[in-house]
Amino acid sequence: MNPNLQQLQPYPFAKLAKLKEGLETPEGLAHIALSIGEPKHTPPAFVRDELIDNLDKLAAYPLTKGLDPLRETIAHWLCERFKLDAVSPETQVIPVNGTREALFAFAQAVVSPGAKVLMPNPFYQIYEGAAFLAGATPHFINCGAETEFKPDFDAVPEAVWQQCELLYLCTPGNPTGALLDIDDLKRLIALSDRYDFTIASDECYSELYFDEASPPPGLLQACAELDRHDYRRCVVFHSLSKRSNLPGLRSGFVAGDAEILENFLLYRTYHGCAMPVPTQYASIAAWQDEQHVQENRALYRQKFDAVLEILDGCLDVQKPQASFYLWPKVGDGEAFARELFRQQNITVLPGAFLAREANGVNPGAEYVRMALVATLDECIEAAKRIKQFCQ
16 A cells, blocks of 8 residues: 555544544534535536536547637636636646545646645645645645734745745635735745745635625736736636535636646546536536626625624634635634534534644644535524524
């Protein structure tokens, strides 16, 4: 067996199951899950119809590179959304089966054994696993209240930057909802030039924001403002899972530096992970429509407004800049999650399970993650029970 597998920790939800083991919950209180970031809003009917209408195309092997119309649609969406002059559908876009598999596979293609892979802390667990299985060493950059939950890049030693071959970003952040602004991204681009590393920006939550006039910026947008239209050393990852409530479609894309993507495509050709043709046609329909995305954001705004009004004054929590997570400070996150489940039959995820100890501290230990993915009524009911629990 690959010895690097032994470095992988149990996934957060395995840790959560163990934390809840043996606990009895009150009779008469229905369970409410706020732990998993799985969208529950109704998927767009027109995407389902497009999928069904193209089921006959299951008879054809799909190309790893994807259909021309899908890559063209994605390139157009990127240009419109992030104010880009141009994205080449031919060389700067690759469709992927959800960004989870792409974020993992990307490290295998761009990192050499023994290198450093930098990532925010807390973080999406795939980043760490990708680093280990690439034979690299993860370096965790703490995200605390003192930096508005953005990674503390100033705390990274010079020697670590010199060994860095890949930097994972997550903006908007999972689990904190914090955004890297355009100046943050430009600074990181300058660092990538200085130390010669690739930036992989996970932007899966970029379409879940609150102000319709102020969408979150992206890494390619920062490149464009620097007249860096080849997007050198920069790659972004986007998904239909959160944007369009299609987690089961397993559809996303990678875009950016053509030279990097050429090699990543070679890796993927051997990997055997081409997107099924019916899925590609359904994805085209989803990326071409913004109305359902606006309606999706409106539903999340309703839930955040209602929940935060109920929790005001009883829990140390603020509205995030984007995403569908709350990141309240609760003292001992594991104890809070265990007792909340036992007393109120609500599942939340301890922040410590999403982070690692770095510089003598686990930056998630005093927090829990709450995903407002349940129905509005369930979220309101959960907030009322949490308020009762805190009081």
